[in-house]
Amino acid sequence: METQRPDTDVDVIDTEDALAIEIQREQNAAPQVPKENLARVILPPFVLGAAIIGFWYFISYGLLSERRRFLLRPPHEVLNNAFLDGDVMEEIMLSTWSSTKVAFFGLVIAAAMGLVLAVLMSQTKLVERAMFPYLVVLQSVPILAIVPLIGFWFGFGQTSRIVVCVIIAFFPLVVNTLFGLQSAERGMHDLFTLHNANRATRLQKLKMPAAMPAMFAGLRISAGLSVIGAIVGDFFFGQGEPGIGQRLRTYSNRLQGEELLAAVIISASLGVAVFLFFTWLQNRVVGKWYSGAGGSGV
Amino acid sequence: MATDTAALSFDNIGMTFPDGTETLRDITFDVHRGEFVTIVGPSGCGKSTLLKIASGLLEPTVGAVTVDRDRLGYVFQDATLLPWRTVVQNVELLPELHGIGKDDRRKLAQEAIELVGLSGFEDHYPKSLSGGMKMRASLARTLTLEPPVFLFDEPFGAVDEITREHLNDETQQLFVREGFAGLFITHSISEAVFMSTRVLVMSNRPGRVIASFDVPFEYPRDPEIRFDPEFAKLAGSVSQELRGGH
Numbered sequence: 001m002e003t004q005r006p007d008t009d010v011d012v013i014d015t016e017d018a019l020a021i022e023i024q025r026e027q028n029a030a031p032q033v034p035k036e037n038l039a040r041v042i043l044p045p046f047v048l049g050a051a052i053i054g055f056w057y058f059i060s061y062g063l064l065s066e067r068r069r070f071l072l073r074p075p076h077e078v079l080n081n082a083f084l085d086g087d088v089m090e091e092i093m094l095s096t097w098s099s100t101k102v103a104f105f106g107l108v109i110a111a112a113m114g115l116v117l118a119v120l121m122s123q124t125k126l127v128e129r130a131m132f133p134y135l136v137v138l139q140s141v142p143i144l145a146i147v148p149l150i151g152f153w154f155g156f157g158q159t160s161r162i163v164v165c166v167i168i169a170f171f172p173l174v175v176n177t178l179f180g181l182q183s184a185e186r187g188m189h190d191l192f193t194l195h196n197a198n199r200a201t202r203l204q205k206l207k208m209p210a211a212m213p214a215m216f217a218g219l220r221i222s223a224g225l226s227v228i229g230a231i232v233g234d235f236f237f238g239q240g241e242p243g244i245g246q247r248l249r250t251y252s253n254r255l256q257g258e259e260l261l262a263a264v265i266i267s268a269s270l271g272v273a274v275f276l277f278f279t280w281l282q283n284r285v286v287g288k289w290y291s292g293a294g295g296s297g298v
Numbered sequence: 299m300a301t302d303t304a305a306l307s308f309d310n311i312g313m314t315f316p317d318g319t320e321t322l323r324d325i326t327f328d329v330h331r332g333e334f335v336t337i338v339g340p341s342g343c344g345k346s347t348l349l350k351i352a353s354g355l356l357e358p359t360v361g362a363v364t365v366d367r368d369r370l371g372y373v374f375q376d377a378t379l380l381p382w383r384t385v386v387q388n389v390e391l392l393p394e395l396h397g398i399g400k401d402d403r404r405k406l407a408q409e410a411i412e413l414v415g416l417s418g419f420e421d422h423y424p425k426s427l428s429g430g431m432k433m434r435a436s437l438a439r440t441l442t443l444e445p446p447v448f449l450f451d452e453p454f455g456a457v458d459e460i461t462r463e464h465l466n467d468e469t470q471q472l473f474v475r476e477g478f479a480g481l482f483i484t485h486s487i488s489e490a491v492f493m494s495t496r497v498l499v500m501s502n503r504p505g506r507v508i509a510s511f512d513v514p515f516e517y518p519r520d521p522e523i524r525f526d527p528e529f530a531k532l533a534g535s536v537s538q539e540l541r542g543g544h
Binding site for chain 2 (some may be wrong): 197209
């Protein structure tokens with residue numbers, strides 16, 4: 001089968017002109033993105049924020065009598081009596097930190113378990129078929145219904161709060177990772193088949209990298225859910241270090257409106273911060289090659 | 299230019315899918331090194347199935363294929379570049395899968411990239427490349443293994459006409475330079491006649507080879523040859539045969 005290569009006067013393909021034309025054409029065809037006017041970006045949320053604060057004042061002073069104003073303290077009182085009060089803020093921030101740790105550990109455990117399970121399910125259809133109904137059941141069971149069981153098994157402290165986070169965060173991670181592992185195109189699989197890639201090579205060089213964007217989408221959803229899990233867990237499992245959920249409960253019981261609103265705002269900020277962190281991480285890891293990076297999830 | 303021993307041989311190939319659809323019947327032909335054979339045929343006549351059978355991705359229900367599959371070059375319809383790898387990392391993929399060391403595969407990749415004219419784009423990700431550039435990267439990836447047999451599954455169908463003509467020209471030059479055995483699938487008669495030493499026409503399903511045309515033009519072929527009366531006459535004959543096969 002060995003033969004002499006045919007004589008030729010062609011050495012290297014002269015493609016420079018063609019490439020230049022092609023790139024030029026592509027540049028011409030590319031839509032010109034107008035430079036965003038800064039005012040247009042900042043002004044709408046600023047105006048909406050001002051309107052919300054105005055509406056808040058309207059409810060506090062316009063709708064609520066002085067006797068009932070504890071139901072919604074005006075913004076400046078929340079600012080002065082909670083955000084600018086060192087003791088109150090220390091109390092809220094320490095409990096927020098405690099809840100952050102719970103949410104983080106819950107998320108890490110859910111992500112590790114989710115990855116392992118998704119890989120197993122992607123390797124064998126039989127495992128996928130066997131596991132999926134139970135995952136759906138786990139997702140469908142209201143967390144409040146199994147809270148007593150969790151307390152019974154894991155006690156009424158930090159561990160149970162972490163378990164709640166794991167249960168809540170687990171499903172989106174498994175489903176998104178599994179979807180990602182199955183997302184590589186048929187042609188890419190054919191390429192690996194043609195070159196005799198074994199199962200491990202295919203997983204390492206094709207399926208796992210292909211799964212990254214979906215995994216990050218799952219992480220962003222689950223990170224928010226894990227924060228919710230940490231706060232919900234706090235309400236039921238009060239032993240040990242107090243979390244932000246317990247603070248919310250205490251402030252609510254004592255009718256401390258300013259502190260309650262500050263704790264709610266900081267809890268919401270924690271959820272937003274976690275979402276933004278994972279969006280940033282996704283952009284860092286897959287943004288260079290994935291066109292859809294930075295979106296708002298799958 | 300062609301050699302005596304066939305690099306790729308189809309012997310009485312027939313293919314019927316499990317749902318009972320007979321796609322191919324009695325396909326018998328050889329491709330030698332230094333030969334570039336193009337198959338044209340109506341949609342759904344089994345052209346791509348034949349290529350999949352040649353590569354081993356599908357097993358025929360009847361007949362046998364003889365080919366060395368260890369170093370088979372396969373250019374897909376889509377570029378099938380891995381989006382998380384840069385151009386050079388994509389081009390390195392096949393040597394990597396074949397266990398070739400990092401330095402050696404980088405050298406092979408650089409040579410192939412230079413050959414297809416993508417120098418300077420080594421560190422670009424596929425998302426920033428045009429369709430034609432992606433196809434060049436895909437060609438470069440296949441070239442790294444210096445395959446004696448190249449299978450092309452309608453690789454330029456998705457690019458615009460001008461880019462397609464450039465890619466035809468470049469592939470033809472690669473063929474002249476490397477002297478591989480080429481089996482090319484296309485819907486374009488002009489592309490088929492321009493690139494090939496031989497054009498095979500397939501019938502409607504179940505696909506059979508109903509005509510064979512030797513292309514007499516010398517390599518390397520000038521793109522202007524497309525306007526030659528003899529070229530037009532040959533293309534017309536292929537077209538007539540193709541219409542008759544419908």
